[in-house]
Amino acid sequence: MIGPKKVTREEKMEIAYSIANQVLERYGSQVQAIGIYGSLARKSDGLFSDIEIKCILNSLDESFNYEWTAGDWKAEVNFESAEDIMEEAITVEEDWPLTHGQFFDILPVYDPEDFFHELKTKANSVARSIFKEAICRTLIEEMYEYIGKLRNIEMNGPHTFLPILAMEIATAGAMILGLHNKQVFTTSAQVLPEALSLTDKPEGFEVLCELVMSGNLSNPQHIIAICENYWDSLLKWSSQHGYQIECSTVIPL
Template sequence: MIGPRAVTREERMKIAYIIANQLLVKYGTDVEAIGIYGSLARKTDGPFSDIEIKCILKSLEDGFSYEWTSGDWKAEVNLDNKENIVEEATTVEEDWPLTNGQFTTILPIYNPKGFFQELKHKASSVDNIVFKEAICKTLVEEMYEYIGKLRNITIQGPETFLPTLAIKIATSGAMILGLHHKQHFTTAAQVLPEALVLSNRPPGFDKLCRLVMSGHLYDSKSILDTCENFWSGLLDWSKENGYIINYSRCVPF
């Protein structure tokens, strides 16, 4: 049967080094640095985890990826240039708490000029105002839209979308908390549990997270009430922490 097959960490690391050596053979002196990222770099990989590698090339214009499976395991190699990866590492979007941790936990395989240490420093030095702007943006572009969908369902359905919507609202709430604390989440599977141990959580957040994590998303009224309660608490929390939704009755352009 085609995999994934259980692979030990030692086997996975050996494969990663084989891939790195092939990259060095293929691209030679154009290679600036090669490093492992993801769960393998964090030493939290499981027996069925992917192998994820970043390769920085000096002359590359546009980044691209190789992604494949051997049948037993799966690997992904992202190739990029220094400018692009620095820009990515210092950009703060809604999913920053989940995606940006890769830049601070890269495990170098080939790093003769210390590029990955420099990258980690830059990724950790983003100004606070950038995080504030990302939170305000998420409140409007994600949460406001989700609550609109929630209220539409109360009028026209379909209630079958409520479980999915509850997950989206809880996850976006967790991202806002991660941005507020500049906290990275380990994996997508740990976003809600890790958000629940952060301080200064919006009222209603805990109840929504526990509802979602329980998997008991079959009571439409319970979902609607819990999400509305969280939205109300989130608005109060945002105001208290200086995250303001800018209202405008005029088209802003």
């Protein structure tokens, strides 16, 4: 039967090194570095975790990747050029706290020129102003839109989307806190617990997260009240930290 099945860390590491050797045999001198990322690199993998590998090639017109299963386990191998991954490392989008942990915890398998250390240094060099811009975008592009949906549902229904919306609002709030603290999250499954461990949170965020994590999402008015309270607190918190929602009646060209 097809898995996933229990595969120990030691077995996954053997598979990862086998994959790396195959890449070196196939691409030879084109390979600049190979590293494991994700839970396997952080030594937090479970028995059913994937194997995730980055392969950096010296000359590559376009990034590509392979995802496959051998039956018991699944692997993902990403091929990127050094130039592209360096650019990716310093790019800060709204989901930076979830996407960029890979740049800080890569476990080198083949790295003769210490490329992954340079990559981590590059990712650490991003200016605070870039994170501020990302937070302001999240407030408008994500949070403002979510609250509009929340109020439409309160007036017109249906209430069936409210549980999902509460989860999206909580997750976006966690991303804002990650950006504010320049803190990455280890995995999507830990976004809310790890965000709650951060200091300097808007009032109402903890209550919202507890609501979502408990799964107690059957009372529409309760969900709406908690989300509205969080939105009010988030606006105050954002203003205190200089994260402004710019208002304009014209296109901000």
